[in-house]
Amino acid sequence: xxxxxxxxxxxxxxxxxLAAMLGAALFGFARGSVDRTLQQSASVAKGxxxxxxxxxxxxxxxxxxxxxxxxxxQVTANVSGPDSxxxxxxxxxxxxxxxxxxxxxxxxxxxxxxxxxxxxxPSTWYRPNAYASxxxxxxxxxxxxxxxxxxxxxxxxxxxRLSLSDVNxxxxxxxxADVHASTVNGSLYLSLPAATPEVDxxxxxxxxxxxxxxxxTGRVSASTVNGHVSNPFGNGSxxxxxxxSTVNGSxxxxxx
Numbered sequence: 001x002x003x004x005x006x007x008x009x010x011x012x013x014x015x016x017x018l019a020a021m022l023g024a025a026l027f028g029f030a031r032g033s034v035d036r037t038l039q040q041s042a043s044v045a046k047g048x049x050x051x052x053x054x055x056x057x058x059x060x061x062x063x064x065x066x067x068x069x070x071x072x073x074q075v076t077a078n079v080s081g082p083d084s085x086x087x088x089x090x091x092x093x094x095x096x097x098x099x100x101x102x103x104x105x106x107x108x109x110x111x112x113x114x115x116x117x118x119x120x121x122p123s124t125w126y127r128p129n130a131y132a133s134x135x136x137x138x139x140x141x142x143x144x145x146x147x148x149x150x151x152x153x154x155x156x157x158x159x160x161r162l163s164l165s166d167v168n169x170x171x172x173x174x175x176x177a178d179v180h181a182s183t184v185n186g187s188l189y190l191s192l193p194a195a196t197p198e199v200d201x202x203x204x205x206x207x208x209x210x211x212x213x214x215x216x217t218g219r220v221s222a223s224t225v226n227g228h229v230s231n232p233f234g235n236g237s238x239x240x241x242x243x244x245s246t247v248n249g250s251x252x253x254x255x256x
Contacts, residue, residue, distance in 0.1 A: 035080045036078075036084055036085070036087070037076065037077070037078050038075075038079060038087065038088070038132075039075060039076050039077075040075040040098055041072060041073060041075065042096040043072055044071055045071065046139070046141060047143070047160070048096065048142055048143070049142065049143040050073050050096045050097075050136075050138045050139070050143070050144050051095075051146075051147075052075070052136060052144075052145070052146050053097075053100065053147045054100040054146075054147065054148050054149065055147040055148060055149045055165075056099065056100070056101065057087075057100050057101050058083075058102060058129045059083075059102060059129065059150075060128035060130070060132065060149075060150035061077075061100060061134050061149075061150070061151055062131075062133050062152055063134045063136065063146060063148055063153045064134065064136065065144060065146065065153075065154070065155045065156075065158060066135075066137055066156060066158075067138060067139065067156070067157030067159065068138065068157070069139075072137070072139070073096045073098075073139070073142075074137040075089060075134065075136055076134070077132045077135075078133045079130055079131070079132045081128065081129060082130065083102055083104075083129035084131075086103040086104050086129075087100065087101070087103075088100070088101045088102075096138075100132065102129060128150055131151075140159050140160070140175075141159060141160050142160055143160045143161045143162075144160065144161075145163045145164075146163075146164050146165070147165050148166045148169060149166070149168065149169075150167065150169060151168070151169045152166070152171070152172070153170075153171045153172070154172045154173075155172070156173070156174045156175055157174075158176055159175055159176055159177075161178040161179075162176045162179045162181065163180045163181075164179070164182075165181070165182050166183040166184070166186055167183065167184045167185065168185045169183060169185075169186045170186035170189065170206065171183055171186065171187075171188050171189070171190075173191065174190075174191040174193075175193060176192075177194035177196065177197040177198065178197070178199075179192070179198075179199050179200075180199075181200075181201045181202075182201070182203070183206060184203070184204045184205065186203065186205075186206045187203065187206035187209070187249065188201050188203055188206065188209070189209045190208075190209070190211070191210075191256065192210060192212050192213065193213065195213045195215045195216055196216075196218060196238070196239040197212065197216070197240050197241075198240065199241070199242045200243045201243070201245075202244070202246065203245075203246040203247070204246065204247045205248045206246060206249045207227065207249035207250045208222075208246055208249065208251045209254070210242065210244070210253050210254065211255075211256045212233065212253060212255060213255075214255045214256065216236075217233070217236035217237070217238030218238050218239055218240025218241050219235060219236060219238075219240070219241045219242070220233060220234070220235045220236070220241075221235075221243045221244065222244040222245070222251045223244070223245045223246075223251075224246045224247070224250065224251055225247045225248065226247065227246065227248065227250035227251065228250050228251075229250070229252075230250070231253045232254075
């Protein structure tokens with residue numbers, strides 16, 4: 001007598017999980033062909049703060065900010081990738097605070113989409129779901145705050161205070177003498193035009209390079225664990241202060 005085999009409970013669960021994963025993958029492929037250009041703008045009073053935040057969504061932002069002579073902030077982002085259709089740039093009412101968001105990004109680590117991502121990419125499931133090339137035009141006299149997670153930050157022509165943070169990307173600045181910049185995996189390249197800059201810069205895996213005015217005589221604090229420090233200015237007692245630290249990388253001060 002032949003018995004009809006019935007699937008075990010574990011086999012059934014595996015089959016359901018496989019079907020869910022394949023469905024999720026196909027769903028992702030279906031959304032992957034959309035490319036978009038997003039724009040936002042705001043008027044700001046002289047000297048007011050401008051904020052651009054690309055740290056809360058799984059979107060890789062290559063951010064380039066340029067100072068302008070107007071009091072208008074303009075944001076243009078060219079977006080691509082599997083979830084490009086769901087990328088939004090939101091502005092807080094009455095402010096120049098812009099945030100990049102992903103409309104359907106799950107926040108629960110136990111959700112089906114999170115489990116599927118971990119199964120397919122166990123070590124890289126935090127990889128971006130979309131990619132954005134972001135161009136910012138901001139008033140040259142406005143304080144600028146940028147938070148980023150993946151890709152670089154590049155700022156030029158903004159003379160006011162800069163507060164820049166990244167995780168997986170390098171940071172470039174020029175024209176501002178008041179810079180607070182940090183990154184985890186990336187390097188910092190700061191060009192400081194004034195003789196009395198105020199800088200607080202740190203990295204974990206990356207080098208720090210500063211180009212300074214030749215008459216700089218300020219205080220310098222520079223430390224690295226795996227690397228060397230090159231400082232032709234010494235540690236002076238004049239106006240201006242540099243606080244520089246990295247773990248894996250060199251620190252280099254150069255005359256401009």
